[in-house]
Amino acid sequence: MRTVYLFVFDTLSDWEPGFAIAGINNPQFQRRPGEYRVRTVSVGGKPVATVGGLRIQPDDALEALVPSDSAMLILPGGASWDEGGNVEAIEHARSHLNAAVPVAAICGATAGLARGGLLNDRKHTSNAREYLAQTGYAGGRLYQNEPVVRDGNLITASAMAPLDFAHAIFECLQLYTPEVLDAWYKLFSTGKAEYFGALMAASAPSSESNAGGQTETRRHESRSSLH
Numbered sequence: 001m002r003t004v005y006l007f008v009f010d011t012l013s014d015w016e017p018g019f020a021i022a023g024i025n026n027p028q029f030q031r032r033p034g035e036y037r038v039r040t041v042s043v044g045g046k047p048v049a050t051v052g053g054l055r056i057q058p059d060d061a062l063e064a065l066v067p068s069d070s071a072m073l074i075l076p077g078g079a080s081w082d083e084g085g086n087v088e089a090i091e092h093a094r095s096h097l098n099a100a101v102p103v104a105a106i107c108g109a110t111a112g113l114a115r116g117g118l119l120n121d122r123k124h125t126s127n128a129r130e131y132l133a134q135t136g137y138a139g140g141r142l143y144q145n146e147p148v149v150r151d152g153n154l155i156t157a158s159a160m161a162p163l164d165f166a167h168a169i170f171e172c173l174q175l176y177t178p179e180v181l182d183a184w185y186k187l188f189s190t191g192k193a194e195y196f197g198a199l200m201a202a203s204a205p206s207s208e209s210n211a212g213g214q215t216e217t218r219r220h221e222s223r224s225s226l227h
Contacts, residue, residue, distance in 0.1 A: 001037055002071040004173070007062065007089045008040045011078035014052040016106045016159060019166035019188070020074060024173070029180050029203045036173060041065055043088050051078060062088055067099035072173065077107020077159055090116035100153055104169050107159035111135050123151040127158050163188055177202065 004024055006017060027033030042048050045061035065073075073096045080086050090112050093103045097118065105113050110126040113119050114137035123142045126132045133140060147161035148168045155172060157165035167185050170176055176184065179202035187195035 002035060003069065004036050004038050004072045004074060005060075005065055005070050006038055006040050006074045007076070007086075007092075008042050008048050008050075008056050008058055009078060009080050009086055009089075010048050010050075011080045012048065012050045012056075013077045013107060013159065014050045014054060016162050016165065017074055017076045019162055020104070020169045023166055023170055023175060023184075029184065029199065030175055031177050031180075036071060036175065043086075062092060065092055067096045067101040070096060070101050072102040072104060072169070074169070075103065075105040075109035075112070077109050079108065081108030081112045086112055087116075090118070094118060097153055102153040102155065102172050104155035104157075104165065104172070106157040106162070106165050110156045113156070114139065118154075119156070122154050123149050124154065124156040125149040125158060126156060127160075 006021065021038050024036050024038050039059040040056060041060045041062045042056075042058040043062050045058050047055060047057050049055050073093060075089055075093060086109075089109075093105070093113060094116060096103050107127060110119070110124065111132060113124075114126075114132050114135040117137070119132070119137055119142070120139040121142070122139070123144055124139065125144050125146050125148065129140070129143050129145065132143065148155065148157040148164040150168050150172065155165070155168045157168070163185070167181065170181055175181075180199065183195050183199040183202045186192070187199055
């Protein structure tokens, strides 16, 4: 099992990593069920409170995190980034990227990366071009006006795009087959029931030959509801 680390801190914006965490921890629909797990890390391993009032007791201290043990580092947004906080996480993001380990940042975390010089030479996005410009970073020419941008091992996203953020993370981790990922995204982005059927079909076992040499398709019955 490989570990995806989620950095948590006071003021964390609850909704931003929600889709990603649920998908990684839920083996349903996955290409290789149970390959990944999510563990939370905070500075000093101290408990934190999200902007929504949830209290989180982290699994580990951020200081103990090393890229070789990590499949990805996820950095959610939150007011702390614009208050001069979370500088420790920026350095861990740097070490991850230097070791070719993916980093996914959304909302205020993108500003943190900008202040750390990590967006100067990579295509990226954020809440707005003007928002990042206030950091004084040197990567403005590479800003992309998109909900989410992936440049190699770096994923950046707007606060308004938690679904797109999760989609990019799942694609990077190869969590789902392309067909399952497409159906999953369309279901949650449109709310149309037809894509639930497409998701079930895409995640069904492939055809197999029976003892008589005939090919039959197994009928897939989901063992858990979609939540």
